[in-house]
Amino acid sequence: MSINKVLTIAGSDSGGGAGIQADLKTFQELGVYGMSALTAITAQNTLGVQGVYPLSLEAIAQQLDSIGEDLQPDAIKTGMLFSAEIIRCVAQKVRQYGWRKLVIDPVMVAKGGAALLLSEAVESLISELIPLAWVTTPNIPEAELLTGFTIVSLSDRENAARVIHQMGSRYVVLKGGHDTGTTEAVDLLYDGEQFSYLTSRRIDTLHTHGTGCTYSAALAAELSKGRTVQEAAATAKAFIQAAIEDGLELGGGHGPTNHFAYQNRMRGERNGAY
Numbered sequence: 001m002s003i004n005k006v007l008t009i010a011g012s013d014s015g016g017g018a019g020i021q022a023d024l025k026t027f028q029e030l031g032v033y034g035m036s037a038l039t040a041i042t043a044q045n046t047l048g049v050q051g052v053y054p055l056s057l058e059a060i061a062q063q064l065d066s067i068g069e070d071l072q073p074d075a076i077k078t079g080m081l082f083s084a085e086i087i088r089c090v091a092q093k094v095r096q097y098g099w100r101k102l103v104i105d106p107v108m109v110a111k112g113g114a115a116l117l118l119s120e121a122v123e124s125l126i127s128e129l130i131p132l133a134w135v136t137t138p139n140i141p142e143a144e145l146l147t148g149f150t151i152v153s154l155s156d157r158e159n160a161a162r163v164i165h166q167m168g169s170r171y172v173v174l175k176g177g178h179d180t181g182t183t184e185a186v187d188l189l190y191d192g193e194q195f196s197y198l199t200s201r202r203i204d205t206l207h208t209h210g211t212g213c214t215y216s217a218a219l220a221a222e223l224s225k226g227r228t229v230q231e232a233a234a235t236a237k238a239f240i241q242a243a244i245e246d247g248l249e250l251g252g253g254h255g256p257t258n259h260f261a262y263q264n265r266m267r268g269e270r271n272g273a274y
């Protein structure tokens, strides 16, 4: 049996809604073989982030070597990278192993406000990793930090996507989850020439913890199957829409999304048994 393999290089969320836990659940649901290289451990739940413990560069490099020397991934995604040193280490391994289908989710701040990337590391993201990206998937605040723009209008978003493309990312998906006050959640996809828009009904809910991780994991899973970026972005959008709409309502704060929902719907079991 042949199966597509996807690697997540990201942090652990003990609460299971974001980070590698969200990534691996998404990979499984989309029928690909998931692998992980941990960059940091967070003590985290729906109320926030209580602790951040980055791993040593040696531990991170060794995990990447273990995978690179045996289980070549068909696509890779990065999530929480925390420091400039970790970004440099990951970029060096991406180059060493010739990993091309690289999705960069430039995770910076958790929804509760905790820093998941040191502010001085943003420059390394721009100079070391984004030039290696197949797709970069910032949310609006991340795009503002990467570009230095204030993003208000759609044309601000288009300009920011152009700048991130010029940094070296072949494609840019600028996600619209943070564009509150609208009835739609609009993601913008830029391929260096044209803009396209993926639009869905905005769901009024507190339970959006891990949406960005889940979205970028679904994108990487679909790219590993040989889908185009446009096709992969459409599936990722449908996956996250279902996951938010059929929320699990766990915890006392920003709860996780429902990683079962997309496949439940495919089987015609909307809101069915988990």
Ligand SMILES: Nc1ncnc2c1ncn2[C@@H]1O[C@H](COP(=O)(O)OP(=O)(O)O)[C@@H](O)[C@H]1O
Pocket (backbone or CB within 6 Å): 138, 139, 140, 175, 176, 177, 178, 185, 186, 187, 200, 201, 202, 203, 204, 205, 208, 210, 211, 212, 213, 215, 237, 240, 241, 244
């Ligand atoms: N309330 C919502 N309703 C519908 N879609 C949403 C909502 N919030 C986020 N999304 C979608 O979830 C994905 C992640 O977006 P976003 O929340 O901007 O990322 P992040 O989690 O990195 O902050 C995007 O596809 C976005 O359109």
Ligand SMILES: Cc1ncc(COP(=O)(O)OP(=O)(O)O)c(N)n1
Pocket (backbone or CB within 6 Å): 010, 011, 012, 013, 018, 019, 020, 042, 044, 079, 080, 107, 109, 110, 111, 112, 116, 208, 209, 210, 211, 212, 213, 214, 254
């Ligand atoms: C370990 C870890 N990685 C990433 C995030 C951020 O996840 P994201 O999908 O951006 O969702 P929010 O946390 O912003 O809801 C995280 N929290 N933890």
